[in-house]
Amino acid sequence: MSDVAVQFLKRILAPVLALFAVMVGLGLLITKVLEKTWPFTVEDTVNRDFAANRESFGNVASFIFSTIGSTPVIIGVTAVVAIILRLTLKRWREPLFLCAGVIAQALIFFFTTLLIDRQRPEVAHMDNSPPTSSFPSGHTSAAVALYIGMAVVLVGLTNRTWLKTLCWLLVLVPVGVAVGRLYRGMHHPTDVTASFFNGIMCVWIMARAILDRSVQWTRSTLASRKVAAAH
Template structure:
C-alpha cells in the first residue's frame, strides 16, 4: 500500500468509522436508553411550539434554507466550488478536502439511518418525508460539511482580518438550515444537534488529513530553502 493510501486510511477512514460508531451510540441513547428521560422528553414540545408559531413568511424563509441543503443543491455547490478552487489555486488539495468532507458526512449519515429507525416529529410536515430515518438530519449534516468547509478554506486563503470574519458568516447557513428543518416539522432537536457533530467532525478530520499536511509541506520547503541559502 502506498504512503498516500496509508495516510488516507489512518487519517480519514479510521476516524470516520469511529464517528459512525459514535453516531449510532448517540442514536441508541436518544431513542432507546434515555427516550423517557429529561431533556429528551421535551423534544416533542419544542416541535409543537415551532408548529404553532408558523407564519406564511416563516414558511417561505424556512423553505429557502431547507432548499440550500437539498441533495442536488449540495452536490452542485460542492462540485462548482471544487472546480473553482482547482482552477484558481492550480492544485488538488483544497478541492479534495471539500469533496471528501461532504462525502464522508453523507456516508456516516446514510449508514446511521440504517441502524437508527427514528420516526419524524408528530407534527404537520411541510416537506415530503424522505425514506430515511429522522436521526440524524441529512440536510443539516450536509450544510455543516459544505458551508463550514468553505469557511475553513476561505479563512486559510485570505490574510485580511475583515475578510476572515466575513468568511465565518458562512457558518450561519447550517444553523439556519437546522432551525428550518425543525420549523418545518422534519426533525427533532437532537437530530440536528447530532448532525453538527457529524458534519463538523468530518470537516475537522479531512482538514487534518489534507490541509494541515499541505501546510507542513510548505513550511518544510521554506525551511529547506532558507538552509540552502544560509
C-alpha cells in the same frame, strides 16, 4: 501495504469509521436508552411551538433554507465551488478537502439512518418525508460540512481579519438549515444537533488529512522522506 494506503487508513478511514460508531452510539442512546429521560421527553416542544406559530414569512424562509440543504443543491454547490477552487488556486488540496468532507458526512448519515429507526416529530410535516430515519438530519449535516468547509478554506486564503470574520458568516447557513428543518417539522432538535457534530467532525478529519501541508500523499514525496530519514 503502500505508504499512501497507510496514510489513507490512518488519517481518513479510521477516523471516519470511529465517527460513524459514535453517531450510531448517540442514536441508540437517544432512541433506546434516554428516550424517557428529561430533556429528551420534552425536546419536541420546540417542534410543537414552531408548528403552532407558522406564518407566511417563516414558511418561505424555512423552505429556502431547507432547499439549500437538499441533496441536489449540496451536490451542485460543492461541484461548482470545487471547480472554482481548482481553477483559481491551481492545486487539488482545497477542492479535495471540500468534496471529501461532504462525501464523508453523507456516508455516515446514510449508514446511521439504516441502523437508527426514529420516527419524525408528531407535528404536521411541511415536506415529504424521505424513506430514512429522522436521526440524524441529512440536510443539516450536509450544509454544515459544505459551508463550514468553505469557511475553513476561505479563511486560510486571506490574512485580513475583517475578511476572515466575513468568511465565518457562512456558519449561519447551516444554522438556518437546521432551524428550517425544525420549523417544517422534519426533525427533532437532537437530530440536527447530532448532525452539527457529524458535519464539523468530518470537516476536522479532512482538514487534518488534506489541508495540513505537513501531510504528504504522493509516492515520490513519501519515498524521498524515507531516503532523507535513512541518511
